Each structure stands twice: as structure tokens, then as C-alpha cells.
Amino acid sequence: MSDFDDLLTYIESETSFASSYYEESYLDRRISARMRRTDVQNYGEYRALLRDSTSERAELLDTLSVNVTSFFRDEKVWTALKDVLRELDAGSRSLDIWSAACADGREPYSLAMLALDSGLSSRSVDILGTDIDENALDRARQGVYMSSRTTDLDEQLSFLDSPDQFVKSNGDQISIGQSASDLVSFKRHDLITGDAKDGFDLVLCRNVCIYLDTEYKRPILETVSRSLRTGGYLVLGQTETLPPDIKDRFEAVDPRLRIYRLTESE
Ligand SMILES: C[S@@+](CC[C@H](N)C(=O)[O-])C[C@H]1O[C@@H](n2cnc3c(N)ncnc32)[C@H](O)[C@@H]1O
Structure with missing residues (x-):
């Protein structure tokens, strides 16, 4: 299993986010953005960060869930x-x-x-x-x-x-x-x-x-x-x-x- 797949499996089992529903390219873009923000170099390191940090788990969930909306959108x-x-x-x-x-x-x-x-x-x-x-x-x-x-x-x-x-x-x-x-x-x-x-x-x-x-x-x-x-x-x-x-x-x-x-x- 690649480090990226391993990370997705971890996210699926440890958070309430159903990562398997989403397109991989979309997930990769969002996760990579969080990795840049947290100065982490690879997927394995990011998995370790998620394990140790409740606040990063929350940040990632927020980023992945794309709750973007507005009143009277369009x-x-x-x-x-x-x-x-x-x-x-x-x-x-x-x-x-x-x-x-x-x-x-x-x-x-x-x-x-x-x-x-x-x-x-x-x-x-x-x-x-x-x-x-x-x-x-x-x-x-x-x-x-x-x-x-x-x-x-x-x-x-x-x-x-x-x-x-x-x-x-x-x-x-x-x-x-x-x-x-x-x-x-x-x-x-x-x-x-x-x-x-x-x-x-x-x-x-x-x-x-x-x-x-x-x-x-x-x-x-x-x-x-x-x-x-x-x-x-x-x-x-x-x-x-x-x-x-x-x-x-x-x-x-x-x-x-x-x-x-x-x-x-x-
Ligand atoms: C970008 S928002 C859209 C909000 C609103 N409909 C709008 O157009 O402004 C997408 C929402 O879909 C929800 N969502 C994602 N997968 C879902 C699923 N399988 N069942 C129900 N809601 C889901 C997310 O949690 C998120 O709140």
C-alpha cells in the first residue's frame, strides 16, 4: 500500500470523514495544502501528525468536508x-x-x-x-x-x-x-x-x-x-x-x- 493510501485508510478509520467517496485528486490537493501549512514533508509524516494532534485532525476534517456555502448562492x-x-x-x-x-x-x-x-x-x-x-x-x-x-x-x-x-x-x-x-x-x-x-x-x-x-x-x-x-x-x-x-x-x-x-x- 502506498503512503498516500495508508494515510487515506487512516483518515477513514480514525475520523468521521468517508474519504472513499471522494476523488483521489481532490483529496490529494486538500491534504497537500494542509501538509504545506503544517510544514510536513511527506504523507507518512502527516499521518504521524494526525495521530498526535487533535487540532490538526479537526483542521483536516474542515478542509476536506468542503462545507462552503452561502445565502442565496447563485x-x-x-x-x-x-x-x-x-x-x-x-x-x-x-x-x-x-x-x-x-x-x-x-x-x-x-x-x-x-x-x-x-x-x-x-x-x-x-x-x-x-x-x-x-x-x-x-x-x-x-x-x-x-x-x-x-x-x-x-x-x-x-x-x-x-x-x-x-x-x-x-x-x-x-x-x-x-x-x-x-x-x-x-x-x-x-x-x-x-x-x-x-x-x-x-x-x-x-x-x-x-x-x-x-x-x-x-x-x-x-x-x-x-x-x-x-x-x-x-x-x-x-x-x-x-x-x-x-x-x-x-x-x-x-x-x-x-x-x-x-x-x-x-
Ligand atoms: C459544498 S457543500 C454544499 C452546500 C449547499 N448545498 C450549497 O450548494 O451551497 C457540500 C456538502 O455536502 C456534504 N456531503 C458530502 N458528502 C455527503 C453525503 N454522502 N451525504 C450528505 N451530505 C454530504 C458535505 O458535508 C458538505 O456540507
Whole structure:
């Protein structure tokens, strides 16, 4: 076994990170970045550092999990989602929405704010946020976010005319207000090994497949597709695609924005 494989086996068994799901080149880039930061010369030395340092294990997990997200990420998608929500709201039922791989919750909270801002009727909107990463879900449940040198929350929230209705600001920090957080709940779910869900009107599964080994993309896309009711909408990340046989089950509502509508169940 090469030192790199040995390191990956160590990471898989000693941390909660499922390294086998990810493309090797992606893992190598991220691990090498940590090695440069910690001034370590080879994979064997880095494995030893991980064994001895809890803080480096935490740093590596953070680097590998790519929880990168933002409020209203890819604004054009959110403009189109307004119409999707209105169209779904015209039906007679409550709306069930799933933000699959929701990272620290900004995507499901964006959905909640958009639903409220679009004046969806008072019928209930239930938004489920799931992720494989418990730490990200803990942050999501807290619903508290900080602006930083690289993250301008005011700018992200400026997608809405009056975001202050939905968040409380305190210096660089914002917290999600009750009206939006009441619509959202969080749960751990692994999109590769976890069961499909049932009857969702809208599923967002964005920017998770891009990091994964090809063989894991299909089970994820099957899981999210099978979780929709007929007529329900699926939204992928801007660089993600459906394999042809799954795509056949969908009408492309806006192919450029990766918005699809399920026309037939499997
Ligand atoms: C880049 S974030 C995407 C967040 C959000 N959907 C967005 O587009 O801004 C990718 C998320 O996928 C999660 N993830 C990775 N593998 C997963 C799996 N097998 N099941 C569920 N979530 C997973 C990671 O923990 C991370 O939070």
C-alpha cells in the first residue's frame, strides 16, 4: 500500500470523514495544502501528525468536508426559484422541501426566507436540511453566522429587499429569526447510503456531487430523484448534470440553471 493510501485508510478509520467517496485528486490537493501549512514533508509524516494532534485532525476534517456555502448562492437560481415556489403554492397542499447536503444551513434558511418573502400562503412550508457532517448540522441548528474578510453576509442577504425581517444583526454577526427558523428542521442523512425520502415537492442537491468519485454520483442522484413526487422539482449545482437515463424522467424547466421537473417516477 502506498503512503498516500495508508494515510487515506487512516483518515477513514480514525475520523468521521468517508474519504472513499471522494476523488483521489481532490483529496490529494486538500491534504497537500494542509501538509504545506503544517510544514510536513511527506504523507507518512502527516499521518504521524494526525495521530498526535487533535487540532490538526479537526483542521483536516474542515478542509476536506468542503462545507462552503452561502445565502442565496447563485442568485439567478433563486430568482427562478421564486416562480417555482409560487407555482407549487398554487396547488392545494402544504409544501415539503428538502435541502440535501445543506452544509451549515444557509441554503435551507434561504429557502425559508424566500418562501416568506414571496408571500406564500399561510399553509405550512416544511423545509428539511440534511448533511453527512454533524458539526455542520450543529452550526445550522444554531443559525448564527459571522461576516469575515471573505464572507460578506449583508451582500449575500441583499438578494432580498428587506432581509431584516428575517435575521437579527449584531455587528458582524447575524442570527436567523424565528419566522424563518420555524420552517426548517435538520437531520443527519448520508445521500449515498441513506434511504430515499418520499413525496417532496422540491429538492435542492447542489454542489455535493462535484467533489465525489463518479461511482457515488449516481446513487445520490437516484436518492434525490426517488424522493420527489411526480411534478416535483429538482435543482442541482450549476456545474452538475443528470446521467441520461435519470434525465429522461425529468422535464428540463431551466437547463442552464439546472432546474428539472419530475414527469414520471422510476
Ligand atoms: C459544498 S457543500 C454544499 C452546500 C449547499 N448545498 C450549497 O450548494 O451551497 C457540500 C456538502 O455536502 C456534504 N456531503 C458530502 N458528502 C455527503 C453525503 N454522502 N451525504 C450528505 N451530505 C454530504 C458535505 O458535508 C458538505 O456540507
